[in-house]
Amino acid sequence: xxxxxxxxxxxxxRKVARRILEALEFKIVEAEDGQQALxxxxxxxxxxxxxxxxxxVMDGYDFxxxxxxxxxxxxxxxxxxxxENDVAHIARxxxxxxxxxxxxxxxxxxxxxxxxxxxxx
Amino acid sequence: MTPLDYDYLRRxxxxxxxxxxxxxxQYLVESRLLPxxxxxxxxxxxxxxxxxxxxxxxxxxxxxxxMTTNESFFFRDKVPFEHFTGTMLPALLASRANQRRIRxxxxxxxxxxxxxxLGICLKEMKDKLAGWRIELTGTDLSGEVLEKAKAGIYSxxxxxxxxxxxxxxxxxxxxxxxxxxxxxxxxxxxxRPLNLLADFSHLGTFDVxxxxxxxxxxxxDTKIDVxxxxxxxxxxxxxxxxxAAETVVGLTDAFKPMADKRGLYVRNGPAAKAPALRPAVAAxx
Numbered sequence: 001x002x003x004x005x006x007x008x009x010x011x012x013x014r015k016v017a018r019r020i021l022e023a024l025e026f027k028i029v030e031a032e033d034g035q036q037a038l039x040x041x042x043x044x045x046x047x048x049x050x051x052x053x054x055x056x057v058m059d060g061y062d063f064x065x066x067x068x069x070x071x072x073x074x075x076x077x078x079x080x081x082x083x084e085n086d087v088a089h090i091a092r093x094x095x096x097x098x099x100x101x102x103x104x105x106x107x108x109x110x111x112x113x114x115x116x117x118x119x120x121x
Numbered sequence: 122m123t124p125l126d127y128d129y130l131r132r133x134x135x136x137x138x139x140x141x142x143x144x145x146x147q148y149l150v151e152s153r154l155l156p157x158x159x160x161x162x163x164x165x166x167x168x169x170x171x172x173x174x175x176x177x178x179x180x181x182x183x184x185x186x187x188m189t190t191n192e193s194f195f196f197r198d199k200v201p202f203e204h205f206t207g208t209m210l211p212a213l214l215a216s217r218a219n220q221r222r223i224r225x226x227x228x229x230x231x232x233x234x235x236x237x238x239l240g241i242c243l244k245e246m247k248d249k250l251a252g253w254r255i256e257l258t259g260t261d262l263s264g265e266v267l268e269k270a271k272a273g274i275y276s277x278x279x280x281x282x283x284x285x286x287x288x289x290x291x292x293x294x295x296x297x298x299x300x301x302x303x304x305x306x307x308x309x310x311x312x313r314p315l316n317l318l319a320d321f322s323h324l325g326t327f328d329v330x331x332x333x334x335x336x337x338x339x340x341x342d343t344k345i346d347v348x349x350x351x352x353x354x355x356x357x358x359x360x361x362x363x364x365a366a367e368t369v370v371g372l373t374d375a376f377k378p379m380a381d382k383r384g385l386y387v388r389n390g391p392a393a394k395a396p397a398l399r400p401a402v403a404a405x406x
Contacts, residue, residue: 103277
């Protein structure tokens, strides 16, 4: 079973994402901000990260840059999932190493399509 | 809606679009046509049927379009586009090296996602296609969806299903919450209204025909007729792409499936050997 780290400061979004991803047979680990997510990744790298942009303590963009610098192991596929829906943010995310990008609001079909796109399904 | 109204609509839709509705699809008709009735200021489907029986041509077109418009998304099913870039185009680049011309037809273009997906594939291969003339024609029964296709404007929801984010950024222009296909991809596709039940020989011959997820709505005889007429419009070494739930097997000998290429078909001998056209199918447009 693949693991997905869901990083979002909204407990509602984490709950919705968990429901969608568990139906796609992912084991879910949750983090409320980028720092918590980075700590989790230092413990064990997941297969996938579903990542919000705007969060307290450390935002998704800074987390991604730090994640891509972590040594060892297979780097996870990172799918941003954010309300930052403009081309400039998307371009920044891709250049920082994001694999896909979901513009909120999202649903199961979109998550499934994007996870398929990066070879997670 | 009374059983008589439903029977009338079934007959109308079969005659005008080839759409075959089984007796248990009344819910589908109601869900699609109630908005049409409301938009026309009518009280319900019985009133709608009465108007159509009274030869309201505009309303009849709206009913047919409402029933035949289907969901579409970019790079739908993915595999056909891999066949396009990995099998069809390499073969055509070799066989058409003298003419340097390729003609592609999307026979059920709907709101444009399929032809634009092919356009994007072609743009991604532009180095190999330098100096080539590529014609990409999209046809659909519904004028309304073709207007949307021509505009090439899609919601955030529509561009997120099937379209890799890199291609979205590369080939679309953002305008608020909407995304428009870039002018250079939009200019690659010519759209025309066309009913597949009617004669389409005037379109000329093609090297590639995408005819996906439309035959499933036709009855057996109509499928056979459409496939045999497509065979006549396909070059002897051309390719036909059908939807995942569609096949030529058991319908016509004009095509044969390509081994290990799901949904991809090639001509089976010269077009002249295709079975004769059935005369009884109504030409609507």
